[in-house]
Amino acid sequence: MKVMTDRKPPTMSFPDWVDAQIRAAEAEGAFANLPGAGKPIPDLDRSQDDLAWVANYLRRENVDVAEILPPALALAKEVERLDERVQAARSETQARRLVEDLNERIDEAYARPQVGPPLRVKRVKVEEALERWRATRPAAPPPAPPPVAVRARRRWFRR
Numbered sequence: 001m002k003v004m005t006d007r008k009p010p011t012m013s014f015p016d017w018v019d020a021q022i023r024a025a026e027a028e029g030a031f032a033n034l035p036g037a038g039k040p041i042p043d044l045d046r047s048q049d050d051l052a053w054v055a056n057y058l059r060r061e062n063v064d065v066a067e068i069l070p071p072a073l074a075l076a077k078e079v080e081r082l083d084e085r086v087q088a089a090r091s092e093t094q095a096r097r098l099v100e101d102l103n104e105r106i107d108e109a110y111a112r113p114q115v116g117p118p119l120r121v122k123r124v125k126v127e128e129a130l131e132r133w134r135a136t137r138p139a140a141p142p143p144a145p146p147p148v149a150v151r152a153r154r155r156w157f158r159r
Contacts, residue, residue, distance in 0.1 A: 066078070071115060071116065071119070075102075075109055079106075082098070082102060085098055086132070095129070100126060102124055103126070106121055107123070
């Protein structure tokens with residue numbers, strides 16, 4: 001493989017000089033057998049905004065996009081996924097804490113100056129979330145009957 005360290009001739013334009021180098025590399029076979037050769041470029045037909053490459057990079061690296069969202073969108077995403085988190089709770093008090101913690105953060109977000117898109121998330125009704133949690137749990141077994149008190153037998157004779 002030839003290293004392109006030649007200087008651009010002063011009479012040649014920069015695009016023409018780059019094209020000449022690419023043609024020379026193709027002639028030498030530098031682009032033969034590259035991975036993805038002959039395959040279409042993915043998402044080439046989709047319009048891309050300024051930060052689309054960031055989103056694509058994060059998806060490729062399996063980074064949760066919710067970690068970099070503005071506060072309003074992060075809270076909305078958290079409200080959307082709340083039922084999944086509540087269902088994973090082992091006890092009703094743990095589920096209640098999850099919902100109440102989210103409500104506190106929503107209140108704090110409304111109290112602070114808005115950064116990014118407007119905040120349109122409402123507080124989550126704790127009892128409704130707990131009802132959904134209870135609906136997925138198996139019914140509690142009936143309480144065991146209290147132990148029957150065994151009376152001591154009296155002996156037929158007394159001393």
